[in-house]
């Protein structure tokens with residue numbers, strides 16, 4: 001650590017940290033400003049709104065605002081800046097007890113009609129040792145609600161350990177290329193209604209999902225980054241081994 005190291009801020013209260021430990025998630029209201037999000041949305045839209053889309057962002061043209069953008073932080077400096085947002089960095093340092101590093105980012109456009117993701121635990125996809133991973137899911141729309149495909153969480157399930165995952169059951173609602181938790185009654189999931197700039201922090205073992213965007217005109221944009229403690233390491237996934245510091 002050099003002389004220019006600036007300590008992370010401490011945005012969370014003791015009560016908020018206790019809520020996260022007990023429930024497995026915490027909703028931080030208005031953590032990012034609207035103008036920052038509007039600028040980021042415009043920037044990310046432009047990445048897929050061009051004839052020659054860069055290799056790292058390419059997908060079938062008809063699905064370019066449906067298929068999520070994987071790991072923009074590896075290629076795009078604006079995505080990297082948002083990944084390091086001071087509230088996110090500070091909250092993660094409080095929750096982890098040390099600085100966090102980013103290992104994955106995803107930007108969801110989720111235009112109307114786009115499918116959601118079946119219930120799962122993030123640790124199933126990204127094993128890390130020691131287990132420290134937390135996601136920060138930022139709402140990038142005026143309102144993210146049931147109709148446009150908000151996130152659903154199942155409070156307290158981060159205490160269940162890793163559960164078996166199998167084939168996705170409802171292909172009308174969910175993407176087929178992921179897996180779904182098995183052996184748990186997921187009807188206890190609750191919707192997390194969010195406003196632009198709200199940040200949802202959640203544990204790698206919390207069961208969560210999202211449904212299809214059933215609105216006719218509202219997108220459901222969000223930026224989601226996955227972080228581990230700086231002394232933790234991603235296992236098995238060569239593509240996510242690189243750690244991106246937040247300072």
Ligand SMILES: O=C(O)CCC(=O)C(=O)O
Nearest residue numbers: 108116117122135210224
């Ligand atoms: O935003 C979504 O629809 C799903 C995101 C998710 O499950 C995740 O980031 O782990």
